[in-house]
Amino acid sequence: MKYLVVSDNHGDRQILVDLFNRYKEQVDYIFHCGDSELASDDPLWEGVYVVTGNTDSDSRYEVSQVVDTGEDVVYLTHGHLSGVKMGLTQLDMQAQEDKATIALFGHTHQLGCEVNKGRLFLNPGSILQPRGTIPIKTYAIIESTETSFQVQYYDRNFDPIESLAFTFNK
Template sequence: MKYLVVSDNHGDRQILLDLVERYKEKMDYFFHCGDSELDSHDKLWDTFIVVRGNCDYGGDFLERQTISTQQDIVYITHGHLSNVRFGLTQLSIEAKESNATISLFGHTHQIGCEVVDEILYLNPGSISQPRGPIQIPSYAVIDSTPDAFDVQYYNRAHHPVEELHFSFPKLTRE
């Protein structure tokens, strides 16, 4: 399964349109981790699974979602309600309660990717306002197979960022 993950575009609708146009036939799922600052009835949400960020006012976005795909259980939240600025402890509790194999979040505008206790935690960074040591507007593509997670980050020009490519073997859950 292939998943595109983006977050924190803060009103830049065009970049989301570009992603849909570029990847519509190549991805199984499109995830948006919040702070789109777009209307909750925007036609883009016909393509993206989206959650509410702390800058998404009004509308009827969900705070969290758990999505079962053919390959994974994906837990998605913006992260502000999970205190991700202070670590992944609360997020990991929520992901485990959802029986997730992947936990997606945004909020910090910082790229992050790691596997802990057989769960892939991924922050795609911000497509429009990156923060932290990696100053690249970014999104991520996860290729999930029965044996591994393969993660590639891309810049706003849709070029792979070679040093931001990660592969994690999957362990068999008992």
């Protein structure tokens, strides 16, 4: 399975249009981790799993979603209500409760991925306003197989960032 993961576009609708058009036929699922600042009924969201972020004003978004892809159970949230700026403990407990194998989140605008107890935690970074030590506007693609998670981060020009490719055993 291939998953496109993006977050924190903060009103930049065009980058999502470009991303979704580029990858719609190449990935099995598209996840948006919140802070889109777009309406929840925007036609752009057709076929996309999306959650609310702390800057989203549309109350019709869900705080979190659990998606069973057949290969994985994905827990999707923005992270502001899970305290992700202070660590992943609360997010881990929420993902564990839903028996998730992948936990996706945004909020910090800092990309990162790790596996803990067989569960992949991934923040795609921000496609508009990156923070932290890697000042690149990013999104991620996860390729999940029976035995591994392969994560590749990309920049806003759709180019893979060679130093940001990771493989984790399941």
